[in-house]
Amino acid sequence: MHRSKLFAACVAITVPALALSGCGVLGIGQAPADLQIYSARHYDLEGAFADFTEETGISVEFITGDDAELLERLKAEGSEGPADVFMTVDAGNLWNAARQDVLAPVSSATLEKAVPEDLRDPEGQWFGLAMRARTLTYNPDNVDPAEFDAQDSYAGLADPKWKGRLCMRDATSSYTQSLVASLIDLHGRDKALEIVKGWVANDVEIMSNDILLLEAIDAGACDVGINNHYYLARTLVEKPDLAVDLFWASQEGAGAHVNISGAGVVANSDNAAEAQQLIEWLATTGQNAFVDANHEFPVNPSVEPEPVIAGFGEFSRMPLNAKAYGDLNAEATELLAEAGYK
Template sequence: MTVTRTLVAAAAMTLPLAASASGDVNIYSYRQAYLIEPLLKAFEKETGIDTNVVFAKKGLAERLEREGRNSPADVVMTVDISRLNELVERDLVQGVDSPVLEQNIPENLRNPDGKWFALTTRARLIFTSKDRVKEGEITTYEQLADDKWEGRICTRSGKHPYNIALFSSMIAHHGEEWTEQWLQDLKDNLARKPQGGDRDQIKAIAEGVCDVSIGNSYYYGNMLQDKNQRPIAEKVRLVFPNADGRGTHINISGIAMTKSAPNRENAVKLMEFLSSPEAQRIYAEANTEYPANPAVKPSGLVAEWGDIHPDSLPLQTIAENREKAVKLVDRVDYDGE
């Protein structure tokens, strides 16, 4: 019988993974256990290959650096393009040449050299009050800078990776000078100093603190599935920005193979399995996300939101604009009073 061995929280940073060269697949994960354990059980059932997992909230890149070529980790599962690109920049991952992965994952959702692959996508949406904002009154990210929204917008910190990725995409589409002015105007429209997480922005709309916010689609989905938070989520309307133009900005969860990977062959099998229709459905439904494999249609709540027209901008381009975006956030003092 196959078993997923799990090390969590503080233990993840001190205990070694078992069976580092036994043929198991060893995983370092920033993703929570409930999201990936159903996937790993399905993989083990199909292949007979055991998996061992270290879950952590931070520090996995540093751990890989310390362990060097002796690291037992085969793959890293994480969220946000900046975290995946950090692994590349620190030279902690290797390229994977797999026709299966190349067929299942679109080119704009994978590293050009195969050093990371998207597994799910999430849209960076605009949320609006159903009571105080008319349907169709705002339809693009660019309109967040309009004077009509002065004192009416809430966001989390401008330096959060999800916002940095959005700002990076704006640089790619409009250039640095334009994006700096847009950021300044967006800051001028804030109802309060940036704070909290994406769910807190939805709560702020429900409480009347602001009328418009920015947030990831899956947070809204998760709130709808929580009986206590559902009444709050139902007070806002989803807007898929730029749907009639270049498309809505998306970010990803993804996977990368470590440079040390002692069980490379089985690690490739895991990566390929995770891109398969079966795994894509399991993974996307677990957190109300979109499958990265375009052959797999959204289901459940996500399907109810209608078709998404995602921005086709390569995620690698967004990663390359990250430092520029961070500098712009500092320059306009986005998180300041």
């Protein structure tokens, strides 16, 4: 059964609307893997999965693609699909997957202990596995961090003193949309709109990716940006003299905005027990293997972060509301357009 399902999945990859990659097509006579992972998290997977296979004897293959494409594929394939685990890179996507009945509830004392309550589904349909913070970055030659609003650092960037000094990501970025969704959840729509309009009034320069944003800050083209912490960590490894420092946002208020990569057991999995075992391993023994190469924070509070990001210091985070990230995404997109944010 599983072999025929896998073949159907590989054939379906050629459909233009579901243009996915990384099918892991089996060679002639080769046995199918024990677990099939549909993953929108496409970086640094191989090492962690290889370690899992070595420790457990459970083989893994994965298909990578966009979050929305993979979710639509799971729904279209239904009971005939090969997927055992759905892995995605945004809490809102995990929430939507659970709402659309493609994930199975899991009861696991291991996961309940390893994953903080707000980083997992209350019904056990998904669990956060890696955490990223989206916080302020700045050029220390041009900015005194005492200038930042420690109570509400994101709103503080709407202050006119930052006019002509800001770089941020584009409105189409899921990072921007999730941040604005969290501001709507935290402040209400009217206040969130006021904040974003303030960024626009400050002539924010829009960048297409976080690396360009960091390079602009380093070059003095802008003084302050909002970045995922791990992009700064990656760049510092390559360029230790980078003139960019990190400021943990809103430490006297709600805390820094965070998001997660996470996973759930697919409702139609033929291998639910092994799928659960993989997710439990990724949240415990395999946490460092899963997060360290990309400089992400472990969700498991008993696991130490790797040295580069540990050097950024401890921080308080904004509680994560996955429902808000999912339900408010469309409103966040509309708000960005209304504010004139490109």
